[in-house]
Amino acid sequence: MPKIHGAVTIEKERCKGCDLCVVACPCDVLSLQPKEVNDRGYHFAYPANEEACIGCAACAMVCPDACIEVYRVVVK
Amino acid sequence: MTREEIIRPENKVYSRPRLIDDNYMHYCPGCSHGVAHKLVAEVIEEMGLEDKAIGIAPVGCSVFAYNYIDCDWIEAAHGRAPALATAASRLNPDKVVFTYQGDGDLAAIGSAETIHACTRGENIVIIMINNGIYGMTGGQMSPCTILGAKTATSPYGRRADLNGFPLKVSNMVALLDGTCYVTRQAVHTVQAVRKAKNALKKAFKNAIEKKGTSFIEIVGTCSSGWKLTPEKSNKWMEENMFANYPLGDIKDTSAGLEEKTVEVKK
Numbered sequence: 182m183p184k185i186h187g188a189v190t191i192e193k194e195r196c197k198g199c200d201l202c203v204v205a206c207p208c209d210v211l212s213l214q215p216k217e218v219n220d221r222g223y224h225f226a227y228p229a230n231e232e233a234c235i236g237c238a239a240c241a242m243v244c245p246d247a248c249i250e251v252y253r254v255v256v257k
Numbered sequence: 258m259t260r261e262e263i264i265r266p267e268n269k270v271y272s273r274p275r276l277i278d279d280n281y282m283h284y285c286p287g288c289s290h291g292v293a294h295k296l297v298a299e300v301i302e303e304m305g306l307e308d309k310a311i312g313i314a315p316v317g318c319s320v321f322a323y324n325y326i327d328c329d330w331i332e333a334a335h336g337r338a339p340a341l342a343t344a345a346s347r348l349n350p351d352k353v354v355f356t357y358q359g360d361g362d363l364a365a366i367g368s369a370e371t372i373h374a375c376t377r378g379e380n381i382v383i384i385m386i387n388n389g390i391y392g393m394t395g396g397q398m399s400p401c402t403i404l405g406a407k408t409a410t411s412p413y414g415r416r417a418d419l420n421g422f423p424l425k426v427s428n429m430v431a432l433l434d435g436t437c438y439v440t441r442q443a444v445h446t447v448q449a450v451r452k453a454k455n456a457l458k459k460a461f462k463n464a465i466e467k468k469g470t471s472f473i474e475i476v477g478t479c480s481s482g483w484k485l486t487p488e489k490s491n492k493w494m495e496e497n498m499f500a501n502y503p504l505g506d507i508k509d510t511s512a513g514l515e516e517k518t519v520e521v522k523k
Contacts, residue, residue, distance in 0.1 A: 186258045186263050187263065188260050188263040188264050190264060194281075195281060197285075197286035197287075198286060199286035199287035199480075199487040200286075200287070200486065200487055200488055201287055201487050201488065201491075204488050204491075205446070205447065221281075223286065231260065236263075236270055238270055238271040239447045241271040241272075242271070242292075242447050242450045242451075243292065243444075243445070243446070243447060243450060244291070244292075245282070245284065245286075245287060245288055245289065245290070245291025245292050245295075246281075246282055246284075246291050247273040247274065247277050247291065247295050248273070249271070250269065250271065250272040250273070251269070251270050251271040251272075252263050252264050252265065252268040252269055252270065253263075253268055253270045254258060254262070254263050254268050256258070
């Protein structure tokens, strides 16, 4: 069975910490920084549970600030 | 597999649309405008309309739309975007003209312009973001505010006997003969985003083929105006807004108009 590896990069200065990507992720990969903030004072999102990512791009599609890039590799 | 092995240009499946500028958007966290902007940029890019698309920016939260999407824009007076779009599309028949408006702009002060542009059947795309509130000026009641919704000017909820009923603009313009495609979409889930993108594509195609006015209503959220978190806003929208504004196509005669269009071209 092919295995899917995914990864996301989040442009931290663009992120406003709206939490929509965290809710949209089916694999509970993303989460908001609990303490750290970006230059504009938002608790930005980061991939907390990176191994679980399948690169489905659900987070990126609902992101209103277009700060998420998604990569996917299918290993057969 | 390591993160470095996965993050390579050839493995990229989604990134910021090329036509979205580097400027940070001024919208509040979780605003539906961001996703709608992204969809418009993606559709323009995918259809190769960068040099052909002319956007008409409204007055309201999306007044700075021209700072975020990299195509030609004209800034209209409050509510007059469809009138300006009429002029732009008649003077430049080879261009694709679209307006991007909120519900306060389109349904309140711009209702006459909207109705008459639709009834004339101008070959334009009208995109309306309906969040049932005047978000920019501090959350006042708009014509599309649903009954019972609390806003700055209806603190105990909108009442039918005092404030009247919410205006269903899409259902209204669907009655007009000039419109060829009227649909209501949302952008709160992945599924809804994909559907909204297809609807936008169809609308731009109709404008290119000169089939009449396409009207896309996107039911959106206003977390700041509704005083909820973005996640709760989406839930509130699903429970309350969708009961008043059910999603789906309201009118689609674009397929049947093909013969007529050919005749006009001759």
